[in-house]
Amino acid sequence: MFKLINNSKCFSRNSVFLVFLFVIHTVHFNSYFVNGLLEEEKQPTFLTAGVGDHIAFNCELDFPHEIEIPYSLHWYKHNQEIFSVYEGTKNVLEEYQGRIQLLNSGKNGFGKGSINVTNIRETDSGWYECRVMFPNRSPVSRNNGTWFYLTVDGANLLAIPPMNITILEGEEAYFPCITKNMDTKVSWFKDGVPLNEYLDLSHRSWQSDNGSLIINPTAMGDLGEYRCEAINENGESQSARAYLNVQYKAKVVYAPREVFFAYGRPALLDCHYHANPPLTNLRWMKDGYLFDPYNVQGVFYRRNGSLYFSRVDESHNGQYACTPYNDLGTAGPSPNINVVVRRPPVFTVKPHNLYLKKLGETVDMHCDAIDGDGVHKPIIKWSRKDLAPLPAGRHIIQGGNISIEKIQVDDRGLYECTATNEAATITVETELMVENIAPRAPYNLTANSTQNSVIIRWVPGYIRPYLEYSIWYRPTDTQEWRTMRILSSKTTEGIITNLTPNREYEFMVLSQDKHGDGMFSKALRIFTKKENGDFPDYAESRSTIGAFQQIGAPVNLSVKLTTEGYLVTWDPPNFGREILKTYMLQWTKGPNEILVGTTETKENYYIVQNLDEDETYYFQVLAVSTNEYEARSSKYVLTIPAYKKIKAISIGIIIAIAILGSAFAGLFYARKKWCLEYISGSDSRKPMTS
Known part of the structure; x- marks a missing residue:
């Protein structure tokens, strides 16, 4: 009786063990699948910089549900915090003081946690980590860890490079440029020009024995980029750059003695000033009294502090003076500017x-x-x-x-x-x-085509009255020309309709006036699109037209995903490279091929960033010749998976399997307990035998 109950109503240990192995295997498989999708995201970024250079660390922040909430940002190097920011308060390790800044978020493709490290030193090489904390929610951290490894190259000559400094005008500026070997020669440049070519600056600066630069006193014109270049006995060289920011009170640098305004016309009275830090306020005086444009009808402040007079009258005559202010104050008012109102000719x-x-x-x-x-x-x-x-x-x-x-x-x-x-x-x-001179021929013909029409545009030879245009066109495989007259003399484009798809046409424009016909423009050939909307392969079907030589389309267009974005590459045209001017890259998305972006480049590659997931993109490259002729490549279709949706679904599957495993374990435990109680009760009800 015990064996029967044990086999029919209780789970065997082997069955439960198999279920448990199934759950563990499924969870492991899904974890491996999700980790595989996110493997690229977890790969560290390897960066390289030279001594004295600067390097940007790009850190994207992963907010819960993609909604920005209060957070604290932390940067670590070898597990030591070097930079942090929370609610506008920044903490910087002493070694990085003045060399580390938080980049403007959303600009140049950098994330909100990105930093820029300047004046790179040998000791800056190593592992860096970007981490974000959310103090007002649980858990306080998310998967925001981004790893970087920085390699410092070219550190064979300089031991201590110069670093950016900010000082007040008149103070001393010191730029270190210390070499490892005292025999190394050091030269200094400002904004790429040797320092000794600045006559005024060279009289106020000198170079110490160890190669460092000293400027004393500084002037507002000293602001700029300084570069020290070290050259050893073997001719090896190394350079490093730093920026000098000279701050001073806002000051007027120029004021004309007399300015004439035209009666009844608009006028502008400028205050020519320099200010670092930037201007915070500007005050005007007229005839010794405060002049407030808000209380004078028809006079307004411009953003730069200038006075704008919408309609000048005699009351605007007078002596004007401006006083600029910044956070450091002002160097004083300008000399008086005598405004004279004069009647125009x-x-x-x-x-x-x-x-x-x-x-x-x-x-x-x-x-x-x-x-x-x-x-x-x-x-x-x-x-x-x-x-x-x-x-x-x-x-x-x-x-x-x-x-x-x-x-x-x-x-x-x-x-x-x-x-x-x-x-x-x-x-x-x-x-x-x-009289009796025919108009010059139109030039710079350009065209865009659809399946059944072509739009022709041109530049007129002369802009003059009574000028008319007519478009001559024919299929290239026939000899018969057709014409279309342009009714308006001010129109420099025309639309030719009722054309055959996937066929090459030749176009010319003739300008005419009442004295006789002018000259034809140079010929232009273009294909109409195929019925599916694509262009034919120009490299095989196009030919040249005498002096108006055409160019082939770019070939082998491809798009690949890289760590910096989507790398679009192509090969030059098979013919017409000698007249290639530039490339135009266009990309659209969706079934309607809505234009997303376009760019011009002379290279045969371009990196496209910020493409949306779960979208289909269409890429096409145009080769533009020196005579403005365009040839389009075939389209490349790129479908981007919905990585975030796949991640969410996979996590949901893992959670569901975990719940299912817990249910199996609970059921097994309940059945086991019931079986034990049942067996124990059966044994107690058995009759006693003597």
């Missing part, structure tokens, strides 16, 4: 809007002006609007009039007459046209 004679002449003729254009007060005479000048010089030896200016003799083709264009007095400059335009 007024044209009394204007040239005609248009002068039409034939080759070899003479044109006379008249212009004259007076000051607004009717007393003074402004200065009158003639010039070409395109900044080209007036025809040498063929033009005469008398007063405000200009005469151009023996007109040539190049004389056509826009001319300007300007009248200037102390307060303002006014301008009037006129155009000189030469």
Whole structure:
């Protein structure tokens, strides 16, 4: 009876042991799976820097539920805390004082826990760890440990490099540059220029026996980057850099004695100052009294402290002075600036809007002006609007009039007459046209295509009245040309529709005026897209067109995940490399291929960062030639898995299996207890035998 009950109603030890092994194996498998996904995140980052250089340690903070909460940041080197920050309070180990700063979060791709270590020394090499604590929640720490290993190279000459210093103007500045060998020669540079080329600075600075630099006294112009370069007997060299920050009271550096304002026009009165630390306040005085723009209608403060007058009138005449302030105070007010309100010039004679002449003729254009007060005479000048010089030896200016003799083709264009007095400059335009000259051909043709249409854009040869354009186009495998007229003379683009997908077309633009046809532009060839939206392989199907040589598309486009981001690489075009100007990289996402980013580079690689998980991205590279022709590569499709979702699901599976294992263990214990009680009760009910 005991054997029957034990076999049918109680779990055997072997069965329970097998269940227990299954649970342990499943938990181990899922832990291995999750750890495999996160293995790349746990890999340390190896960095290299030279003595005297600086290095940035990038530390991303992992907030619970991705919601930022109060935290304390800690940096360790070989388990010794070297830097920490909490609620704005920073603690720095003495060895790193003045050499370690917290980077601005979210800029240049650095995380909120990133730091920058400057003036690297030999002793800075080793293991570093970034760690974050959450004092107001449980647990107080998360998986935020980020490891770095720093290797210091090039430490063969310098023992102690210079370090950044901040001092007040007039104090002494000391930059150490101590070498390991006293026979090593040390030279100093400021902003890349030898120190002895700064005449004023060289008289206030000298170099000590150990190579260190001393500046005494310092001036505000001494602010900048200083570099010491050490060279030994064998010609080996090593350099280190440091920055000198000279602080001083805000001071006025320039103030004009007299400024003219144009009556009825806007005006700006500047206060030319220098301030380090930055400006905190700026005060204006007028005629010896405080001038507050907030109490004067039509006068406003600009962000830099300048006074802006929206409409000048006679009441703005007077003596002005400005006084700048910063955290250190002020060096005093500026000298008085005499503001004089003067009426702007007024044209009394204007040239005609248009002068039409034939080759070899003479044109006379008249212009004259007076000051607004009717007393003074402004200065009158003639010039070409395109900044080209007036025809040498063929033009005469008398007063405000200009005469151009023996007109040539190049004389056509826009001319300007300007009248200037102390307060303002006014301008009037006129155009000189030469008869029987066809317009210059359009140039710089560019195109974008779809499956059934092409958009053509160009730059006009001349901008002039009565100018018309027509687009000539044909499939490259036929001889018949078609034309489309552009109705507006101000339009420099056209759309050609009803084209065949996946077919190459040739385009030219003709400019015309009422005197006759001009010249055709250079030809441009482009493919329409395939029916699936992709471009054909240009490297196989495109050909050159005489002088307007084309370029092939980039090939072998690929995208790989690296520690710094997604590395996009490609190979140069198979033809047209000699006219390659630059590459344009574009990446889109989603089924609608929404544009995410675009960049221009001359290299054949680029690192793209901050791509979203659980998204599909499309990459494409354009090769741009010197004549602005574009050739597109085939698209590369990149699908980024939802790592965070996989991590969450895996953790959920582990928790569920652990709960299931606990339930099995509880059930086993209950069944075992019940079996023992049942067997014990059965034994007690057995009849006694004599």
